[in-house]
């Protein structure tokens with residue numbers, strides 16, 4: 001049997017065989033991606049769980065969640081709806097995402113998410129546009145415990161075709177057609193144009209490049225972790241290749257308790273090593289300042 005049903009079942013089967021989780025939960029939004037995933041998990045791991053998070057932001061959101069829960073129960077999953085309170089900084093989307101991931105985080109086992117190849121391509125383009133460093137272009141991992149993404153190599157179109165073929169009714173998130181979201185415009189305008197110009201599966205090419213970049217980043221990160229020198233001694237780190245030096249600095253600053261270090265912060269700290277002309281300190285999030293004194297870097301709370 002060929003086609004989207006076989007493709008998606010194979011992807012899910014392969015993921016489960018590789019990871020061998022002791023407990024499986026599927027995170028279900030009610031869209032085609034996560035419903036196709038839930039249908040496969042119900043077939044391979046009957047009795048696994050499904051969680052539908054109700055953000056309670058739209059009228060009727062509870063009905064959407066209940067319908068998805070009923071569908072999951074039909075697939076053989078033990079389904080429950082988690083209603084969350086969405087509040088906090090950064091706008092409703094960011095707050096909803098934070099509340100959702102907090103509600104989905106399991107006590108044990110893995111939580112499967114329905115991210116597809118197209119989500120990966122959009123994530124890579126978003127990272128490129130932000131210019132926030134190689135990690136953000138390296139995209140999502142298929143397995144980043146406790147999160148699993150069995151459909152990361154499968155197109156969104158295949159998940160839709162899966163649901164159509166299996167007679168699964170799909171909920172269309174109204175946000176997915178709202179052009180005020182950057183991701184929606186990447187999906188509906190930029191990626192089709194790139195495909196038209198470049199031809200030959202641009203989403204797959206982006207995802208493949210992201211995977212290679214991830215391997216490179218992982219290799220550099222482990223070299224940085226194994227760095228045997230004194231990461232505060234300027235002489236010890238000045239001769240390191242810049243990609244390695246910045247990683248050594250990043251992990252030192254994180255160990256010192258500095259939260260959310262952006263690429264531009266890191267660049268400025270690195271300048272204290274590579275192009276120091278007696279300049280003052282670099283101010284970092286969380287009220288920290290890094291200074292250079294007597295051939296060493298020192299990080300301390302801002303006074």
Ligand SMILES: Nc1ncnc2c1ncn2[C@@H]1O[C@H](COP(=O)(O)OP(=O)(O)OP(=O)(O)O)[C@@H](O)[C@H]1O
Nearest residue numbers: 027028029033034051052053054097112113114115
């Ligand atoms: N309300 C929800 N309840 C449970 N799971 C959800 C919900 N919304 C999204 N998910 C899960 O997250 C996956 C990705 O969905 P979506 O891309 O909308 O979320 P996201 O987490 O904001 O994405 P990203 O991680 O790329 O920012 C879905 O396939 C589904 O598995």
